[in-house]
Amino acid sequence: MGKKPKLKEHRINRNWCKGCGICVHFCPKNVLELDSEEKAVAVRPQDCIACKLCELRCPDLAIEIITE
C-alpha cells in the first residue's frame, strides 16, 4: 500500500479481444496498439504506469494488468 504498483505484464486474452480499440485510444501513455489481426498488444510496456484504465474499460474482460 502507498507504493505505486509496478507492471509485471499485460495479460491479453486474444480469444476474447474484439479489437474495439477502446484500450488503445484511452491509454494515457500510448502503450497499446492493435496488431494485424485486430487484437490489442502492449507495444511500449516500459511506458505503462499500471493505472489499469485499459482493464476497467475493456468491454470484453480481455485485458488484465498484472503488477509486482
Next chain:
Amino acid sequence: MATKDYIRERFFPHMWCPGCGHGIVLNGLIRAVEQLGIDKSNIVMVSGIGCSSRISGYLDFHTLHTVHGRALAFATGIKMSRPELNVIVPMGDGDALAIGGNHFIHAARRNIDMTAIIMNNRIYGMTGGQYSPLSGYGTLATTAPYTNIDHSFDIVELAKAAGATFVARTTTYHAQQLPDIIKEAITHKGFSVVEILSQCPTYFGRKNKEGGAVEMMERMKDNTTPIGSKAKQENQSLIERGIFIKKDMPEYCSEYGKIIERAMKGK
C-alpha cells in the same frame, strides 16, 4: 478474487458487439461486487430481455433471465420471499422505461431494497435499432428515418419523482466512478437507481453518425459533468453525473415484516 471468479467463462467471448458499452457495465459491476466482498451466493440478478439483459447469463450469481420489461416484478417476488438477499436488476432503456415503465415507477414508489441498473444506450439494440423513450428528439433510428419527434425521459428526474431513495448517473467512459456508484447503490437500503450511459455503436452510433465506440465514449466525456459543477452553470446542455439522491425512508420488506408481526399478534 479475480474477474474470472465472477463470470461463467463457458459463455465467453460474450455475444455483445465489439465496443458495446454493456460489456463495460459488466466489467464495472464485477469490480463493485468484488470490492464489497459480497458472497456470490447472496446475490440474485434478475433481468428482462434485450442485449443489456444478457448480462445475467454471464455472471455467476443466482440469475433469472425473465421477460421483457418485467424484471422488476420478478425481482420484487424474490426480494419479498428472501429479503436477506442482494437483488440487482440490470435493464435496458427500452426494457426499463418503455414496456417496463410502470413496473419501474411503482418499484421506486414502494422503496423496495434492490438495485436497478439502467444500461441506457438510447435505442433498442437487440431488435435492430428502433427508437426508445430515451432516444431523444431529433435522433435517427430504424423506426425514425426522418428523425424522431418523441421527447425523452430524464431517468434521474423520473426516478426521483417516483420515490427512489438512491439515484445516480454515470457513463461507461467513467470507469472508476462506475464501480464506486454501483457499490453505493448496492449498499443503500431502499430502491436504488443507477443510470449508466452506454454505447451501442452498431445501431445508435451508426444511425446517428456518432462514429464507433471510441468516439461515442469521447462524447460521454465531453457531454457530461459532475453534479453542480461550474461547467454546468455555464453550459446547461451538459449532463450531470454523480449521486443525486441518497436518503433514508421506510423500506418495503422491513415494513412488510412489521405487518406480519402485527397480524400474528392479531392487532
